[in-house]
Amino acid sequence: MNWQERIVVNPEILVGKPVVKGTRLAVEFVIGLLAQGWPESEVLRNYPGLTHEDIQACLSYAGELLQGEKVYPVELV
Secondary structure, three states, rough: OOOOHHOOOOOOOHHHHHEEEOOOEEEEEEEHHOOOOHHHHHHHHHHOOOHHHHHHHHHHHHHHHHOOOOOOOOOOO
């Protein structure tokens, strides 16, 4: 899945948060719905501007960001 075709960052839309192209729906919002347990069919029913491919692009975008994340263990005293 090439998320770059479906996810855009524009400073004039939602203060530059990544959104699904052609919508004002932030990637974090879509991921949040899925994380809350919404089935994909319910997301698509409630947000008819979204497609299955848009949801897959959101997941791919999030996955790619997490792959680049660096974690540094911190010892708590």
